Amino acid sequence: MAETKYRKVYVDVFALMRQDGMLLPKGFIWEDGAKYKIDRVRHAAPAASTKVGGRGIRYTVVIGGQEQYLYREEDDRWFMEAPVYQ
Amino acid sequence: MLMKKFIEKDEKAMERTILHCDMNNFYASVECFLNPDLKPYPVAVCGSVEERHGIVLAKNYKAKACGVTTGEAVWQAQQKCRDLVIVPPHYEEYMKFSKAARKIYEDYTDQVEAFGMDECWLDVTGSVGIYGDGEKIAQEIRERIKFELGLTVSIGVSFNKIFAKLGSDLKKPDAVTCIPKERFKEIVWPLAASEMLGVGRATEKKLAACGVRTIGTLATWPVEFFEKKFGKFGVALWLFANGLDESRVAAADASVPVKSVGHGTTALQDLENAAEVWRIMLALTQEIGHKLYTYEKRACGVQIDVRDNKLFTKQWQCPLPHPTQSASEIARTAFDLFCRSYEWRNPIRSVTVRAINLTAQNTPYQLDLFCDPLHTEKTEKIDRTVEDLRLRFGMDIIRNACLLDNPKMSSGGGPQVIMPTGVPT
Numbered sequence: 001m002a003e004t005k006y007r008k009v010y011v012d013v014f015a016l017m018r019q020d021g022m023l024l025p026k027g028f029i030w031e032d033g034a035k036y037k038i039d040r041v042r043h044a045a046p047a048a049s050t051k052v053g054g055r056g057i058r059y060t061v062v063i064g065g066q067e068q069y070l071y072r073e074e075d076d077r078w079f080m081e082a083p084v085y086q
Numbered sequence: 087m088l089m090k091k092f093i094e095k096d097e098k099a100m101e102r103t104i105l106h107c108d109m110n111n112f113y114a115s116v117e118c119f120l121n122p123d124l125k126p127y128p129v130a131v132c133g134s135v136e137e138r139h140g141i142v143l144a145k146n147y148k149a150k151a152c153g154v155t156t157g158e159a160v161w162q163a164q165q166k167c168r169d170l171v172i173v174p175p176h177y178e179e180y181m182k183f184s185k186a187a188r189k190i191y192e193d194y195t196d197q198v199e200a201f202g203m204d205e206c207w208l209d210v211t212g213s214v215g216i217y218g219d220g221e222k223i224a225q226e227i228r229e230r231i232k233f234e235l236g237l238t239v240s241i242g243v244s245f246n247k248i249f250a251k252l253g254s255d256l257k258k259p260d261a262v263t264c265i266p267k268e269r270f271k272e273i274v275w276p277l278a279a280s281e282m283l284g285v286g287r288a289t290e291k292k293l294a295a296c297g298v299r300t301i302g303t304l305a306t307w308p309v310e311f312f313e314k315k316f317g318k319f320g321v322a323l324w325l326f327a328n329g330l331d332e333s334r335v336a337a338a339d340a341s342v343p344v345k346s347v348g349h350g351t352t353a354l355q356d357l358e359n360a361a362e363v364w365r366i367m368l369a370l371t372q373e374i375g376h377k378l379y380t381y382e383k384r385a386c387g388v389q390i391d392v393r394d395n396k397l398f399t400k401q402w403q404c405p406l407p408h409p410t411q412s413a414s415e416i417a418r419t420a421f422d423l424f425c426r427s428y429e430w431r432n433p434i435r436s437v438t439v440r441a442i443n444l445t446a447q448n449t450p451y452q453l454d455l456f457c458d459p460l461h462t463e464k465t466e467k468i469d470r471t472v473e474d475l476r477l478r479f480g481m482d483i484i485r486n487a488c489l490l491d492n493p494k495m496s497s498g499g500g501p502q503v504i505m506p507t508g509v510p511t
Contacts, residue, residue: 048119055186055235
């Protein structure tokens with residue numbers, strides 16, 4: 001079976017800057033304009049995405065019951081890993 | 087006698103825990119990380135062929151397996167490996183990764199000394215009580231670099247900088263090698279002398295001529311022999327081989343005093359006459375003058391390196407009439423020196439100008455009877471105005487009219503990279 005390929009998709013993010021300085025993503029707009037709500041942020045830690053080539057703070061978020069990774073790069077741009085279907 | 091003194095001193099010293107972290111195939115790994123499509127291919131990061139920097143700067147393991155070596159010409163690498171993917175260097179990205187790695191290291195100690203962009207020494211002696219022994223810290227760093235940066239690192243753990251560096255070279259990639267004090271003789275001594283930091287190609291040849299081929303031989307022969315043969319450097323090598331290196335890991339915020347400021351370039355086409363050399367030198371000294379001004383230093387001498395198109399390099403130096411940070415004055419002295427010294431046998435490929443014997447800007451100096459201090463003061467005022475403009479608006483805001491169009495000068499740009507030299511002191 002061929003390995004799934006991924007691409008890097010930069011997204012617009014709605015985030016809450018908490019009074020303790022923590023930045024919490026609340027939702028995002030996908031490249032096709034669809035808006036998604038983040039139900040929960042499970043975890044946030046520095047990590048690299050070897051699938052698409054990028055690094056920063058990786059937020060493990062729950063969207064519609066599914067766990068996904070949302071990355072915030074050093075320059076405060078947000079990206080996600082999207083599978084490429086051929 | 088000398089040998090006994092060194093050994094007694096070592097017995098009294100407290101044992102240190104030093105790590106040497108070396109990011110594997112750094113440039114190539116960063117390129118493959120940023121563009122994962124490159125991963126299945128042999129990749130080499132190469133300088134620009136058009137700007138005559140067409141050599142392999144780094145390669146990944148697949149390219150290495152095809153026999154591609156760092157430093158060889160691009161066409162040679164392509165001959166060895168038909169599918170070789172060549173990518174240009176992206177120094178800004180490498181610097182970002184280098185800084186991020188350093189930030190991880192600084193979580194464990196404040197003694198982090200860089201050795202180039204991809205290597206660092208860490209003295210974690212004071213942290214073993216908190217994070218565990220050297221090997222545990224090394225494993226943790228290795229895993230964090232992989233997870234947080236997506237790169238692999240080889241780490242050497244030992245009781246001095248030399249063996250830590252040696253350890254990081256022994257197992258690659260993504261590995262930790264320990265060389266403890268009790269076992270260093272069985273691990274290090276059978277290795278070739280050239281494996282040790284400080285033994286380059288020239289020293290290796292000289293050592294081999296005396297019959298010294300392994301680190302063990304170097305360590306067991308009397309120190310007086312090496313002192314006689316190589317002077318102070320020979321004693322240092324002997325100490326390194328015996329695990330008696332005491333050089334300290336510099337503090338993370340330590341700044342190295344500036345001893346000289348230089349700038350060099352490989353011309354886009356060979357330089358055929360003195361007028362072309364003058365324009366290159368004038369362009370190079372603009373950068374030098376700017377740096378001297380920033381560092382608040384004055385140069386007391388000038389050094390030039392000239393390499394012809396047969397790759398033969400020669401170096402000359404001379405004092406300046408008085409300490410200065412003026413770009414035009416340094417350029418004039420450098421050019422005079424060039425005209426006096428260079429014999430035009432071959433066209434010139436590259437030129438380097440260096441401001442040497444630096445003194446602090448406010449150091450008083452002796453005027454001579456025949457100079458015109460008013461003229462010097464006026465020139466300095468102009469230079470200061472030019473530098474102020476450059477500090478505010480960038481290097482290109484003002485320049486000599488003759489430098490506006492120089493087809494033989496490479497555009498330069500990009501961050502400047504300081505390569506490691508020499509052995510620890």
